[in-house]
Amino acid sequence: MTFEDWFRTDRLPHIYCAGCGNGTIINCTLAAIDQMSWKKEETVFISGIGCSSRAPGYIVTDSLHTTHGRALAFATGVKMANPALNVVIFTGDGDLAAIGGNHFIHACRRNIDLTVVCMNNQIYGMTGGQGSPTTPKGCLSTTTPYGCSEPPFDLCELAIAAGANYVARWTSYHVKELEKAVRAGLETPGFSFIEAMTQCPTNFGRRNKFKQVADQVDYLKTHGVLRAKRERMIEQGEKIPEDLFVIGELMRRNRPAMGVKP
């Protein structure tokens, strides 16, 4: 089996815009899953609402496309009722961090054996480009027409503080690293959170001076710094630019987990 066997080919063409990074992240996730030798009938994909959340509709397994922000609460029911199922959640920054924020921290706290892949494009793409809780300060969106004035959430810090067993952040540029991180998340008992920073050329890029898709991917490549490098910069007294973000594996631990496969 290859990762391509996990796709529902009768659902093509997909809804994603040209240049969207979501397809890259879905590919990385399925490539990681394919290495797990999981059976399709034992695997369930769950999502909420938004561009990212359409992903389960393109995957052949049982899939539950739920209400906005609630994917983790639905997943809690599925996984606790049948721990033999492998449960993977696709979500986005608006779905997970805004309307689903409370479900997110409680799923981390319970440390339920779920793997969450968050496609963070820093915008509400599906509804036409409104600001989200991860829209960086100063960035333009249809609801932050004078530049975003609120500080953004660091979703990985949130997941770590709330108790997740595995936390990593990569980008749609770092495909090999992202695939490995998803695999590590799938292998870790308990709650795994993988944040994938990604480009939204249609609704974020074009309003924020990324004229080409590649410009935004290049931005993700050059502004993501490994934690070790960031710490080195601090040690050396370098000023950390505000737009740098940490990438890499940020937490791996073994807190007691719920809903682990018997």
Next chain:
Amino acid sequence: MTKLEFWQGNTACAEGALAAGCRFFGCYPITPSTEVAEHMAVKLPKKNGIFIQMEDEIASMAAIIGASWTGMRAMTATSGPGFSLMMENIGFAAMTETPCVIVNIQRGGPSTGQPTMAAQGDMMQCRFGSHGDYSVIALCPASVQEMYELTARAFDLADQYRVPVFLMADEIIGHMRERITIPDKVAQTPRRELEKGVLPFQPDAQLIPGFATFGKGYGVHVTGLTHDEQGYPCTTNPKVHAALVQRLVDKIENARTAIADYDVVNPDAEQVFVAYGAPVRTVRQVLHDNPRANIGLLQLRTVWPFPEHALTIFKHAKVFLVPELNLGQIAREIDRHVKVPVVSLPKLGGDLHTPSDLVAALEAHK
């Protein structure tokens, strides 16, 4: 062998659920429903079931829907404010045809209202509370015995019709204690599994699709978006949407006779009380105190879909009197179906109607 117990209504509700095979309970604490959760928290782990206290009622509703898709019988219990929060995912359950049972031990509203006092103010919310058109089933117990029996039946109805089923009790029935006879066994009709070669949302003659349990290899896609019979999103084709929503409504409304559950007393009466839940008890007291007066009673154990045919049993009725712990939510429904006057007898504040309240109403509408 049946056995006798002296139980609180909320305990009977939890035990009825357990007897019906409920093995997943997701909840958030709220007065006056907490005893249902507390009882399930004690009993479910001993039966290899799952009890989980969620972060809010939105999540509770989500969790039981998730559990239901793995094939489990799943329930939640709440009251007014929590019921309002559940509306979003109740609509999701209706749209995705997910069997589940929602217990509402009604209290005084709106808003936080009267947490410890009885009301029946959520009867319309239960029917219409989530957005869009859909139909549901709602049962109303008037005794501890009925708390047990109707909760158990709710699971069969949910599985048979693939719909959220509501146990619309109230604080009085939930918190009262009385004698209850526990049967040896509660009959269970399991949900119909999807047959091979049939699409996961393709209805049968009763307009109900077979259930594609997660983990059995169906590869079913379940979405709250308007979907075709394959389960795939299809949101801009007016015909697909109209047909789906019409079927969600028709599968329940066409079955109203089969779903109906009511009790008729004195069908020749000219003055007829129609009641459900706690007010039934006051009406029965009035009937008991006035054995020679020809007073009728229609006790509704099913309120939704509304069993309108039951009203025609009272061929000599000159007036229908409807005591409710709200401002006439079901009286208005009855008025749609009969030609004689319908008198709403509302009671707010948490107290039951007294027998003399109802006798005065009988006098006033002779």
